[in-house]
Amino acid sequence: MTAIAIGPLAIPLPPLLLLISVLLGLLVAALVGRRYKVSVTDPLLTLLLGSLFFGRLVFIARFADSYDTIWQMLDIRDRGFDQGATLLAAVLILIWLIWRRRQQRQALLAGVLTAGMLFGVFSSVIYVGRQQAVLPAISFQQLNGDMVNLAKLGQGKITVVNLWATWCPPCQREMPVLQQAEQRYPDVLFVLLNQHEHPEIVQQYLQQTGLQFNHLLLDQQGRVATELGAHGLPVTLFFAADGQLISSHMGELSAATLAHSLRQLVVTEQ
Template sequence: MLSISVGPLSLPTPVLLLLVSVALGLAVARLVGRDQTQSATDALLLILFGALFFGRIIFVLRFADSYHSLWQMLDVRDRGIDPGATVMAALVLSAVQFRRYAKLKKAMLSGVLSTALCFAIGSFWLHSQQQYQVLADITLQSVSGYPVALPDLAQGKPAVINIWASWCPPCHREMPHLLEAEQQHPDVRFMLINLQENRSTVQQYLRQHQLHFSHVLLDTRGDVATYYGAQGVPATLFFSADGTLSSAHFGEVSKAILQQGITKAKME
């Protein structure tokens, strides 16, 4: 499942998992350190935000060619974080904080371990579920009016599926990145799947914005979004050449996230 609906909001499952893990860690640290006059919360939050900040810096450096301005680098809405760098930074910051606040070491260690354990178990479960997800054998109508099955369209190549709608501002903002990526990666099959809009609306949108994608499909019943648990748009899914889901991104996709997903899909 790519996202979970919480009231009117749709949260990506990795983000929700991180929030739950951090909340658990803070609660455990507070419980263990309840006899201390000083709370371990501030120290733990510094570890968290410091590690995420360092992970973001490394991600931006890895995909520097995908950013054209400082604002794009600072815009964290794409959630581009380097996992390895984040873990390393968390370990270093934890060691520093443990030494700095020796009296809170037990509470901080309990919080860090609780957060890490919860996030690791949740991530393992999400990854195990992802391993069973493949390119769905669903037949859709192309914007030109002919039926096509998704696996037949992929033809054994890595594939990128983008679920979008014409009324969605983030979808509109990411369209140029998707079009550029399709032109730069002829060995990858791009499928732009419109969610529950009629053919004339989609055709008018594509003409108005001069978007010339090779494969635009109509999902009038929302079958693809339902199959993958995408509780909103946009959503972008990356598949390896064997049809296995390599990674997924819920929300507006940036050039850097696209490049990361395509590279990973090609390597698997």
């Protein structure tokens, strides 16, 4: 599952679980702080924002060639954060806070440990669920009418499957990024899997935009989204060469986040 559907809205799962973990951590810290008659809300928010800020800076530095403008660097909707740098910053800031705010030490540790343990459990559950997800052996129609089996198409190849629709603005914005990536990474199979639309609508959109992809398939019943719990659009699924789902991204991809996910895939294959 990549997201939770709430009515017409689809909320990406990892950020939602991080938010829940942080809120519960703040609650525990507040309860412990009340016992010692101290408040730790501001230090904990400093810890959270400071570590995320550092993680973003490191991510931008690693993928600087994927950003064209300052605005793209500032736009955190792509959720591009270096996890190692974020964790390191969190540990260093926590040590500094404990050293400077000894009266708040117990509450700080209680809040951080609660948030960290909860997010760790949530992440483990997601990982276990992902281990059971593979590239579906479902046949889909191409624009020329031919049928293609998705699992056979991706057999033995690192595969990126993007779920999209012509009416979806984030999908429209990320399509050029995917087209450039298909040209840049010839050893990676990119599959653009249109959702619930008639072939003529898709063909007309491609002609208007000048976009071209080697593998564009039509999932008119949304079978992949249903099988893998991929709610909302756009959704990008990253599969290893053995067909195992390695990661997913719900929402608009930037060139940097796509490059990051592909790099993780290559490392997994090694």
